[in-house]
Amino acid sequence: MNHLDNAISLYEAAIKHIDVGHAELPSLLFSLGNAYLSKFERSEQDADIQSCIGAYRRGAASNGFPSIRLACAKEAALLADSHDHSHCLDDFSLAIGLLSEVAGLEQTIHRRHDYIQPHSAFINTAISTALSFGEVDIALEWLEQGRCLVWNQITDLRNPLIRLKDKFPSHATRFTNLALQLESYSTRVDSSAPTSYETLPKDLHAQDQTLAHTRLASEYKRLLDEIRSLPNFQDFLRPQKCNIILSSLPHEGSVIIFNVHKTRCDALALSAGMEHPLHIPLQNFSASDAESLRKILQTDILGQRSNGEERASRRRKNNPEPMSFILREIWHKLVLPILDALAYPKELVIGAERSRLWWCPTGSLSFLPLHAAGIYGENYRYGLCISDFVVSSYTPTVRSVVEKSAVALESSPSKSRNLLLVGQASTPGLSSLPSTRTEISSVQSITKHIHTLLLDDADATVEKVQKEMLSHSWAHFACYGVQDRANPLESGICLQNGRLTLLEIMKHRIIDPELAFLSACQTSQGDSLLSDEVVHLAAGMLAVGYRGVIGTMWNITDSYGPKFATEFYQYLMRESNNGGLDSTRAAFALDYATKMVRDSLKDTERALVTWVPYIHLGY
Known part of the structure; x- marks a missing residue:
């Protein structure tokens, strides 16, 4: 162990002679921590692990x-936990x-996702540790702070700034201008290093853009500090505390957010008026269960639908009704414990008014149809x-549903009267979708009293x-959609x-957007490597x-797209007496449309695969 002791002595001497604010200090302390960790693995002496953790902590705080x-x-957190x-x-x-800060605004969105991806398991460990200590408030705050980081950054840049405009209009103007520029730079495409003389001018321009982007991000940080020094703005755009989150929830129902970890699985139930989240340990469910169900969905169902009957029949011998199995497992192991914890009645009255429930899944649960759990x-x-x-909806974060509900309450009660319809029965290079013409024609007929x-x-x-x-505040797309697994932002x-x-959609600011109906394939199917960032088209909307x-x-x-769309819009127009489209009733409209399709198809395995994929996200 002499070589380790010598290395430790050299690192400690270097640290002693370096300025406290020197940029290389964290690197030296990280190396010192590594040396002490290697020594502890041989000595198993408590003093060595304490010195190791101490070095890491100093590096983190420098x-x-x-x-x-x-x-x-x-390293400090994981070792201290052990x-x-x-x-x-x-x-x-x-x-x-x-x-x-690692995935900061000076980076493009593509690169931020690259930087975030390796840390997902660590965040789950942190939340699991907080729950094991009984710190449910902290667990909720970390679930919000550690997930959907890029979406939250985009939302911050689009913040309406109502309070800031009222109290300090010049700061609000500066913030808005900076945010617009940062968004523009963030959505540019990363370029590689110069490869030839011919590409040099283009690459030099890209380097200039990178430098300008970095300067803007630094200016943005300085402006944030300045705004936070203003009276009553000390928490401007900071991660929200648990009590603020709970006090801001919509009153129509509950939000269920999950944490899936290799050692435990938990749900937190959140409702307006709660002092603390309701912690629901999911004792009969594990991370391996979640991953197993995800794989069944991908191979036995999704693979079956795209790879032909012969391959499908081989899979179905092992599990002849994979969708029924998935929905039954989710019902017994996830949903029933949650309903019991929330004290839902065992005996239901058919036709009674139902509350809303927002699912906020994480990890492998993000790919499972929680909204359809049942027998x-x-x-x-x-x-x-x-x-x-x-009536189920999904939300990428608790913050998202809080903000969407607040916007709906603050906006005019008048209903939308303009709808953009986009149809693609024949798309170059793809097989035809003849039913989209029927779908578009039906929606036009139903919404004839509003502008389309x-x-x-x-x-x-x-x-x-x-x-x-x-x-257009409403947009309906009846066409092909695709999830790009290699580059999710190209979905x-x-x-x-x-x-x-x-x-491309993220580059624009739509005037008073209300609802997007994506009657297209895979529009809310995320990327498995970025499951906690919820990178799909629907979340982007x-x-x-x-x-x-x-x-x-x-x-x-x-062939069933027209039926869903017809029932959906008929419900909304009946609700408004042909007075327009109310996005706050969209979840109920989809619930109704799903029931109509389900009743017409019964509950065969094929029928389940047909109606289960439709979901509502947002408020």
Whole structure:
């Protein structure tokens, strides 16, 4: 161990002679921590692990590169959790706070996602540790702070600034101008290093853009500090505390947010008026259960629908009714314990008014149809599926549903009277979708009392659709959608001359957006490597301002699209007496449409795969 002692002595001497604020100090302390850790693995002496944790903690608290500080904080937290529980929650808290600096606004959105992806398991560990200590308030705060980081950053840049405009209008103007510029730079495409003389001018321009982007991010940080020094603005755009989150929840129902960890699975139930989240340990469910169900969904169901009958029949021998199995497992192991904890009645009155429930899943749960949990087929009776109890929606974060509900309450009670319809029965390079013509025609007929603009087939170009989205508060897309697994931000809607990508949509600010109906494939199917960032088209629509989105979790059956759309819009127009479209009733409209389709198809395995993928997100 002499070489380790020598290394430790050298690191300690270097640290002793370096300035406290030197940028290299965290790196030296990280190396010192590593040396002490290696020594502890041989000596098993408590003094060595304490010195190791101490070095990491000093590195995390020092000035320097956020990535090195985050590495120090993570090591300190994990080691303290294993060897010395004192202050481990402080270590976790610092690490989670540093995530937003590692994936800072000076980076493009693509790069921020790359930087975030390796830290997902650590965040789950932090939350699991907080729950094991009984710190449910902290667990909720970390769930909000550590997930959907990029969406939250985009939302911050689009903050309406009502209070700031009222009290300090010049600061609000500066913030708005900076935010617009930062958004523009954030959505640019990363370029690689120069590869030839011919590409040099283009690459030099890209480097200039990177420098300008970095300067803007620094200016933004300085402005934030300045605003937070103003009276009563000390918490401006800071992560919200638990009591603020709970006091801001909509009164129509509860939010259920999950944490899935290798050692435990938990749900937190949140309702307006609560002092603390209701902690619901999911004792009969595990991370391996979640992953197993996700794989069944992907292979036995999604693979079956896209890879032919012969391959499908081989899979079905092992599990002849995979969708029924998934929904039954979710019902027994996840949903029933939650309903019991929330004291929902065992005996239900058919037709009674139902409250709303927002699902906020994490990890592998993000790919499972929680909204359809239940027992179906010949064993079904009223009260054996979640839709008998509540009207379900999804939300990427608790913050999102709080903000969407607040916008709905603050906006004019008048209902929307302008709807953009986009149809693509024939898309170049793709098979035809003949039912989209029926779908669009039906929606036009139902909404004849309000203004609609139709862009279909050759008229539905990327440029035209983008332009019209800016001035229409509702948009209905009946066309192909695709989830790009290699580059999730390139996921999007397939139009006449190309793909309208999530990244392109994020570049624009739509006037008073209310609802987007994505009657297209895979519009709310996320990326498995970024499951806690919820990177899919439907979540992107929420991020750019839509209050609600209708999306699909996987490929849908083209022939049933018209039925869903018809029932959905008929419900809304009946509710308003032909007075317009009310986005706050969209979840109820989809619930009704789903019931109509389900009743017409019964509860066969094929029927479940047809209606289950439709979901509502937002308020």
